Amino acid sequence: MSQPSQQQPLISVRGLYKVFGPNADKVLEQVKAGESKDYILSATGHTVGLSDINLDIYPGEIFVVMGLSGSGKSTLIRHFNRLIEPTEGIIEVENANVLALGDKELQQFRRHKMSMVFQRFGLMPHRTVLQNIAYGLQIQGVDKSERVKKAQYWLETVGLDGYQDLYPASLSGGQQQRVGLARALCTDAEILLMDEAFSALDPLIRSEMQDQLIELQEKLHKTIVFITHDLDEALRLGDRIAILRDGEVVQQGKPVEILLEPADDYVEAFVKDVNRARALTVETVMKPQAVRISAETIGEAIKQMRSEKGDYGYYISDDGYQGVITQQSLEEVDEQDYGKAIEPSMLEAVPAVHADALLEEVIPETLDSEHPLPVINAEGEVEGHLSRTTLAEVLSEQGKSGEDESGKKPMGDDLAA
Incomplete structure (x- = not known):
């Protein structure tokens, strides 16, 4: 998901610091002076949770914050709804300063603006599935018939129809997390905070939950802040990713930027086995x-x-892409027939691939084709091409070597041995 340059961020974080300890304000001076997290801990007994965090999160995107244990990612997400108070910094949601909210305003903000999905589900064992899902609406003061209706809708949406009268203890981990997700969605909050929401699940169920979140997001267009320690999960879910290390952001960008242009050795170590x-x-x-x-x-x-100085081209008719036509096949035609229409027999059948397809899905077609494959968008229009050389380069560690000055590959190059 690309962000239009004129679009305003929904969440904006500026100069955010968190130091844990009784003299946090004094120790903050040392943090700003560049002392390391380990040094500050040994010298002062204080822990640096966050150091100079600056982020913009846009409406409708899944923004993933990832890092190893102790990197500060869970500390960060808890600042958004002020479950943790910062030592210094600014957090704005729709240009409103969250840190300036009074107790009642903060309560309303938490009830209506943001919902949270926890790693350990956070369900109330004495309430049924339906009651758990409706709980946020109950807190909001929504009429019982209305909240039951909404809760039932979200129950069905996450695939738990028929489970409404059961209690959490009788559900599997994946089912419990679906209840947690339905509860968060049920309040119609604009922002979802998901803290390691799927990490307690086994790999198969985790993958299914990722699929469901992607499917729901295509319909709902929520703004989601998703915390994870798993890069594969981050790459799969995130429109953009911020990687934290020792409370600092070491890189942020789109998944392809993180994967192909790691900012330092730390990030490179993360992505090398992906x-x-x-x-x-x-x-x-x-x-x-x-x-x-x-x-x-x-x-x-x-x-x-x-005029294009090419030796082949993608032939486009009123019905869209039809196949590849080569200069050789055209020039084999007698000059007296130049006024004739292009016949299907003159075209080579080279399959088109969709822009949003995973590379894994198009490897066979790419390798089997003499010519690069045309890439079509959702409207069926050709907007690029994928060659065997490009595929080989991206899937290896060769980076961008072998390109000419224009950044293009020789057409039809074979896969490197």
Whole structure:
């Protein structure tokens, strides 16, 4: 998800620091002076939770904060709804200063603006599934019939129809987390805070929950702040990712930027073992559109091909992409036939791939084709191409070596041995 330059962030964090200990304000001076987290702990007994965090989170995106244990990611998310008070800094939600809210305002903010999904589910054992889901609405003072209706809707939405009268203890871990997710969604809060929400689940259930979150987000367009220690999960879910280390942001950007352009050795160590074919989409690695032939006659096609200085092109008719046409096949036609229409027999059948497809899904077609594959968008329009060379480069550790000055690859290059 790309952010239009004119779009305003929904959540803005500036100069956020958190020092745990009785003399936090005094120790903060040492943090700002550049002393390390380990030094401050040994010298003062204080723990640096966060150091100069600056983030913008935009409406409708899944913003993932990831890092190892002790990196500060859970501390950060708890600042958004002031479960933890900062030592210094600014947190704004829709340009309102969260840190300036009084007790009643903060209570309303937590009830209506943000919902939280916890790692250990946080369900009340003495309440049924339906009652757990409706709990946030009960706190808001919503009429019982209305909250039951809403709770039942979200119960069904997360795939738990028929479980409404059961108690949490009789549910599996995955089912309990679905209840937690439904409870968070039921309040219609604009922002979801998800703190290691899936990390307590076994891998299969975790994957299913990721699928469900992606599916729900396509419909709901919530703003989600998702905390995880798992890079594969971050790459799969995140529109953008911030990586924390010792309370500091070491890199933030889109998944493809994190994966292909790690900011330092720490991030590079994170990404080196990631299966890129399962993490990157065609759109993130495709090259710009190749020669496009839209002429109706053979003569016009030859003229187009020569002006573009290509030896092949993607033939586009009123019905969209039709196949690949080569300069050789055009020039084999007698000049007296230049006024004739381009026949299907002149085209090579090269399959198109969708921009949002994972690389893993298009590897066979890419390797089997002599020509790079055209990449089409959701409207069926050709917007780029994917070659065997590009695929080989991205899936190896060669980086960007072998490109010419334009950043393009020689067309039809074979997969490196």
